[in-house]
Amino acid sequence: MASTQHIGIDLGGTNVRVGLVDGPQLLDLYTESTKAGGSQQEVIEQLFSVTDRFYNDQIQSIGIGVPGLVDVSQGMVFDVVNIPSLQEIPLQALMEDRYRIPVRINNDANCFALGEYHFGTGKRQGSMVGLSIGTGLGAGIIINGKLHSGKHCGAGEFGMIDYLEHNIEYYASGQFFQHVYDIDGLTVFKLAVEGDDSALEMYRVFGKHLGNAIKTILYTLDTDKIVLGGSVSEAWPYFKNSMWEQIKTFAYKKTILELKVDISALSNSALLGAAALYIHDNL
Amino acid sequence: MQVYISDNYQQQAGLAATHLAECMSSRPQPLICVASGDSPAGMYASLISQVNNKFLNIDEWNFVGLDEWLGMNGKDEGSCRYHLNRQLFDPLNINAAKICFFDGRAADPDHECVVTENYIIDKGGIDVTILGLGLNGHVGMNEPGSNADSRSRVVTLDPLTVQTGQKYFSEAKELEGGLTLGIGTIMESKSIFLLVNGLKKAAVVKRMLEEPASPQIPASLILQHPSIRIYLDRDAASFLTHQHTTN
Structure with a gap:
C-alpha cells in the first residue's frame, strides 16, 4: 500500500x-x-x-x-x-x-480541533469545539465531521467577543492572571500546586470566566463536546468546578445534561x- | 428521521461516510449491511480513504449483503457482490470470512435467506443498514407491494427493476428474480442510512417523504425507524415542497 x-x-x-x-x-x-x-x-x-x-x-x-x-x-x-x-x-x-x-x-x-476530532478525546463526536487556552484563546469548530473555518479562517474567534471591560480572551486565557492580578500564569500554577489559597481563588475566578465563554459557544453552536487544550488546561483540577458551576446556569438544561467537556489527552x-x-x- | 441535503454528490458522500464512521465506531464488533449501486459508491470511496489513511480502523467490522440477483453470485459480472467487491471489499482488503452474502446461484435460494437471517442474529443484529432508493421506491429488492414485516426471501422483480437493472451489465440480461433482506429485517437494524442522488430520483423522493406511507413505495415503510438518516443531494431534493432538515 x-x-x-x-x-x-x-x-x-x-x-x-x-x-x-x-x-x-x-x-x-x-x-x-x-x-x-x-x-x-x-x-x-x-x-x-x-x-x-x-x-x-x-x-x-x-x-x-x-x-x-x-x-x-x-x-x-x-x-x-x-x-x-x-x-x-x-x-x-x-x-x-x-x-x-x-x-x-x-x-x-x-x-488542534481537527487533531482532537480524528485522533483524540473528541474522536468522532460529530459536532465539537476544540478550545486552545494558552496566552490566547483559540477555538476550532467541527460541524458534522467537517472543520468549519469560515471564509477568512476567523470562525471560532470567540476570544475577540466583547466581555466585561475587555474581551473574552482577556479573562478566559493565560492573559487573565497578568491583566487582573499582575502575576504570570506559570507562577500561579506553581503556587496552586503548593496549595496557596490566593492562587486557588484566582483559578476559581478564571473558571467562572471560562464557563461564561463556554456558554457563549453553546448559545452559538449547541455542540455535543468541548475539548480543552493549551498550557492553561494543565490547571484543570483548579478551575474545573467553578467552570461547571457557571456552565450550569445555561438556560437549556438538556444541553448541559448531554454536554461533555474534557481535557485533551493527546500531547500533539x-x-x-x-x-x-x-x-x-x-x- | 433526519434529512441531510447536500450541495452535491461528493459532499453528500463525505457527510454520510463521516456519520457512518461515527455510528460504527461507537459499537463493538459492528455489523454493517451494504447495498451496491451508484448511490452509495461515493460514500464507500470516502470510507476507503479514511481507512487507507489510518483515520479509521475497521478490523472489527462484519458485513452482510443487502440483496443479490437470483441466479448470480460474485463470479457474475454485474452482480451485486461483483460490484461491492470492486467498490468496497477489495479496496479494503476484507477477509471473505467477515462477509455474509446471498449466493443467488445456490441450489436452494430459500436456504440462503435462512442462513442470512441467522447470521444477523448471530452477530447481535445489524448496526447500520445502507440503502439506496429505486425509481419505483424499492429498498433492497423489496418491490412495491412488499409487507412492512417481510423477512429475507426470494422475490419476483418489478418490471421497472428488470429494465433499470440492465445498466449494471455489459450485455442484455434476463433478470429472473432476487434475494433480499426484508423490510422487517431492515427495520430491526439499529440505524438506517438511505442515500439518494440525482434529478431522476426527485419524484420518488417526494412521494416517499411527502405522501402517506404505503407498500406501493416500500421506502416509505421504513421512515418510522427511530434512527433513520436520509442523505440527498440538491437534485434529489428538488421536488420537495415541505421543509425538511438541511445541513
Missing part, C-alpha cells in the same frame, strides 16, 4: 514544531525557536529547513498551522501573531513549488491535526 506519511508543522510565535506523522501516530518530532523577528525571507527559509529534515519522496502532504488569519482556499497567510513579517504570504504556493506535493494551511486552533493534537488537513479536505 502507498505510504500514509504526512508532515505537520505548528508554527508558533515562540517555537516551530515539525512532526512526521502517520495517521494517529507521531513518528518523529523536531522543535526549534521561531525566528519571529526575522524578515519574511528568513522565516520562510526556516520553514523550508525544518521541513527538509523529514521530507522524502514518501511524504503525501504537508499541513501547517499558524496562529493567525488564513485564507484557506487561497493558501494565503494574512497575519500571524508574534511574527510581524508574515503578512499576506502565499505560503501554500511557496511550499507546493518547493515540495511538489499538496500543502494545506490553517489556523492553529483549527488544527495541533501537529496531528495539521498533518491531517489534506486528507480531511478530501474525505
Whole structure:
C-alpha cells in the first residue's frame, strides 16, 4: 500500500514544531525557536529547513498551522501573531513549488480541533469545539465531521467577543492572571500546586470566566463536546468546578445534561491535526 | 428521521461516510449491511480513504449483503457482490470470512435467506443498514407491494427493476428474480442510512417523504425507524415542497 506519511508543522510565535506523522501516530518530532523577528525571507527559509529534515519522496502532504488569519482556499497567510513579517504570504504556493506535493494551511486552533476530532478525546463526536487556552484563546469548530473555518479562517474567534471591560480572551486565557492580578500564569500554577489559597481563588475566578465563554459557544453552536487544550488546561483540577458551576446556569438544561467537556489527552493534537488537513479536505 | 441535503454528490458522500464512521465506531464488533449501486459508491470511496489513511480502523467490522440477483453470485459480472467487491471489499482488503452474502446461484435460494437471517442474529443484529432508493421506491429488492414485516426471501422483480437493472451489465440480461433482506429485517437494524442522488430520483423522493406511507413505495415503510438518516443531494431534493432538515 502507498505510504500514509504526512508532515505537520505548528508554527508558533515562540517555537516551530515539525512532526512526521502517520495517521494517529507521531513518528518523529523536531522543535526549534521561531525566528519571529526575522524578515519574511528568513522565516520562510526556516520553514523550508525544518521541513527538509523529514521530507522524502514518501511524504503525501504537508499541513501547517499558524496562529493567525488564513485564507484557506487561497493558501494565503494574512497575519500571524508574534511574527510581524508574515503578512499576506502565499505560503501554500511557496511550499507546493518547493515540495511538489499538496500543502494545506490553517489556523492553529483549527488544527488542534481537527487533531482532537480524528485522533483524540473528541474522536468522532460529530459536532465539537476544540478550545486552545494558552496566552490566547483559540477555538476550532467541527460541524458534522467537517472543520468549519469560515471564509477568512476567523470562525471560532470567540476570544475577540466583547466581555466585561475587555474581551473574552482577556479573562478566559493565560492573559487573565497578568491583566487582573499582575502575576504570570506559570507562577500561579506553581503556587496552586503548593496549595496557596490566593492562587486557588484566582483559578476559581478564571473558571467562572471560562464557563461564561463556554456558554457563549453553546448559545452559538449547541455542540455535543468541548475539548480543552493549551498550557492553561494543565490547571484543570483548579478551575474545573467553578467552570461547571457557571456552565450550569445555561438556560437549556438538556444541553448541559448531554454536554461533555474534557481535557485533551493527546500531547500533539495541533501537529496531528495539521498533518491531517489534506486528507480531511478530501474525505 | 433526519434529512441531510447536500450541495452535491461528493459532499453528500463525505457527510454520510463521516456519520457512518461515527455510528460504527461507537459499537463493538459492528455489523454493517451494504447495498451496491451508484448511490452509495461515493460514500464507500470516502470510507476507503479514511481507512487507507489510518483515520479509521475497521478490523472489527462484519458485513452482510443487502440483496443479490437470483441466479448470480460474485463470479457474475454485474452482480451485486461483483460490484461491492470492486467498490468496497477489495479496496479494503476484507477477509471473505467477515462477509455474509446471498449466493443467488445456490441450489436452494430459500436456504440462503435462512442462513442470512441467522447470521444477523448471530452477530447481535445489524448496526447500520445502507440503502439506496429505486425509481419505483424499492429498498433492497423489496418491490412495491412488499409487507412492512417481510423477512429475507426470494422475490419476483418489478418490471421497472428488470429494465433499470440492465445498466449494471455489459450485455442484455434476463433478470429472473432476487434475494433480499426484508423490510422487517431492515427495520430491526439499529440505524438506517438511505442515500439518494440525482434529478431522476426527485419524484420518488417526494412521494416517499411527502405522501402517506404505503407498500406501493416500500421506502416509505421504513421512515418510522427511530434512527433513520436520509442523505440527498440538491437534485434529489428538488421536488420537495415541505421543509425538511438541511445541513
